[in-house]
Amino acid sequence: MMLENWLEQLRRGTLELAVLLSVAGGPRYGLEIIRHLEEFTDLVLTEGTIYPLLSRLARDGFLTSEWVADEAPHPRKYYRLSPAGRGRLNNMCREFDAFTTKIERLMKAAGKEV
Amino acid sequence: MKLTDSGESRIRGYLYVLERSLRSFLSPAVAADAVREVESHIRDSVMLAGDVPDERVALEGILERLGPPMRVAQAYSLELVMDEAATTGRFMAVLRSLAHAATTGVTAFFAAFGLFVGYSIGAAFIVVAIMKPIFPNNVGFWMTPDGMFVSGGVNFPGVRDGLVFHTSYWIIPIALLIGYGLLLLTHSLARRWIGWFRNRRRSSLAPR
Numbered sequence: 001m002m003l004e005n006w007l008e009q010l011r012r013g014t015l016e017l018a019v020l021l022s023v024a025g026g027p028r029y030g031l032e033i034i035r036h037l038e039e040f041t042d043l044v045l046t047e048g049t050i051y052p053l054l055s056r057l058a059r060d061g062f063l064t065s066e067w068v069a070d071e072a073p074h075p076r077k078y079y080r081l082s083p084a085g086r087g088r089l090n091n092m093c094r095e096f097d098a099f100t101t102k103i104e105r106l107m108k109a110a111g112k113e114v
Numbered sequence: 115m116k117l118t119d120s121g122e123s124r125i126r127g128y129l130y131v132l133e134r135s136l137r138s139f140l141s142p143a144v145a146a147d148a149v150r151e152v153e154s155h156i157r158d159s160v161m162l163a164g165d166v167p168d169e170r171v172a173l174e175g176i177l178e179r180l181g182p183p184m185r186v187a188q189a190y191s192l193e194l195v196m197d198e199a200a201t202t203g204r205f206m207a208v209l210r211s212l213a214h215a216a217t218t219g220v221t222a223f224f225a226a227f228g229l230f231v232g233y234s235i236g237a238a239f240i241v242v243a244i245m246k247p248i249f250p251n252n253v254g255f256w257m258t259p260d261g262m263f264v265s266g267g268v269n270f271p272g273v274r275d276g277l278v279f280h281t282s283y284w285i286i287p288i289a290l291l292i293g294y295g296l297l298l299l300t301h302s303l304a305r306r307w308i309g310w311f312r313n314r315r316r317s318s319l320a321p322r
Contacts, residue, residue, distance in 0.1 A: 030151060031158040047179050048186035051151055052193035059194065067150075074157040075150070 011043055017096060018043060019053060020081065020089040023063065027080040030054065054079055062088050115163045121173050128183055129153055135187030139195050139214045148190060155180065188218070196312040203305050209233075211308050225307060232300030239293025242267055243286045254281035 018041060022033045034050055037043050057063045062085030069075040081089065117125070129149050136145035159176040166172040180186065191214050198204065199211040216226035246253040255266035256277040264277055266285055 029158075030155050031162075046181045046185070047155065048152065048181035048183075049189040051148065051155070051186070052189040055148065055190065056193040056197060072158070072161070074154055076154050076158070077151050 014096075015043065015053065016057070017089075017092045019050070019057065020062065020085060020092065023079050023081050024086075024089060027066075027078040029068075029076040029078050033079070057085070061085070115160050115166050115169060115172060117160060117173075118169060121160075121169050124170075124173055124177075125153070125156055128156070128177055132183035132186060135184055136190060138217070139191050139210055144194075152180070152186065192312055196308055200305060200309045200312055203301070205301070208301065208304050208308065212304060215308070215311055222311065225311075229300055229304045229307065232296060232303070236293045236296030236300055238267075239289045239296065243289035243293065246283065246286050246289075250283075251281055254279055254285060256280075 018037055019033060022028060022036045028036065030051055031047075033054070034047050054063065054065075058065050058079065061082055063079045064082050065077050065079050067075050067077050129152065132152060133145055133149045136148055140148070156176060159179075160173070163172050163176065181189075191211075195207060195214060196211045199207040212226040212229055216223045242253060253267070256264040256279055258264060258276075259278055266289065
């Protein structure tokens with residue numbers, strides 16, 4: 001139970017980074033982002049909760065969104081990184097990398113294989 | 115997968131519940147945009163499902179992965195309304211968050227109710243201070259005949275038999291001080307509680 005909670009905290013903490021990374025290569029719509037996350041991570045999302053996060057990132061200015069009506073029988077909302085979002089993503093990647101490096105060093109010092 | 119009328123009806127029902135839930139705390143335009151996006155997700159998932167032997171099973175699977183509409187609405191409230199309340203502390207955002215939190219469970223209801231009471235009492239003191247110059251002979255404080263303070267407020271004749279009603283302009287700074295202090299204290303508690311509530315809910319809504 002305790003490990004599950006800890007894993008949830010980890011997932012929660014990295015979800016924003018994962019979403020920003022998903023649109024770093026170009027614009028994607030909601031289901032595409034979810035499928036991309038499922039392809040590269042073991043974050044099995046409750047799919048509906050990704051949209052509020054996308055909405056908040058757009059509201060905070062890290063993503064821009066645009067409805068595209070003519071590529072499917074129904075309209076799709078595409079998200080792309082804004083300049084502010086790219087800056088945030090770069091900072092998050094740098095911090096995350098530094099963080100994991102320190103933890104790896106700590107694990108090695110404790111004799112745990114990474 | 116081409117949906118039958120029954121499948122279409124199931125989707126409309128889901129979206130109807132979602133929109134009703136979202137409209138309780140989001141503006142109609144934001145709620146409509148959110149519903150449109152979730153509908154787009156469902157239509158995309160249906161399209162990707164291809165030909166399936168049982169439409170009902172396939173559709174229920176899609177909606178199950180999406181999550182119940184109330185849960186999706188809760189996630190929106192968490193990301194939008196409660197974030198705004200916790201980070202900016204805007205009075206209306208805090209009130210909206212409290213109103214929404216109150217609908218999520220018994221404990222949350224009583225916590226939100228207590229905070230509403232705190233705001234109301236603080237506001238009542240401010241109102242007393244404002245009313246004093248307007249109704250100088252009706253705003254004051256009650257004391258027992260032997261000089262013990264009982265309470266302050268607006269005098270409604272006959273309500274407090276046996277007490278002496280004193281009208282003094284000292285009630286203005288005292289009421290302002292207490293009212294403002296109570297509002298600040300309640301607001302600070304409300305922000306802390308919303309922050310705690312938001313983190314707890316984020317944990318429970320986290321991907322599994």
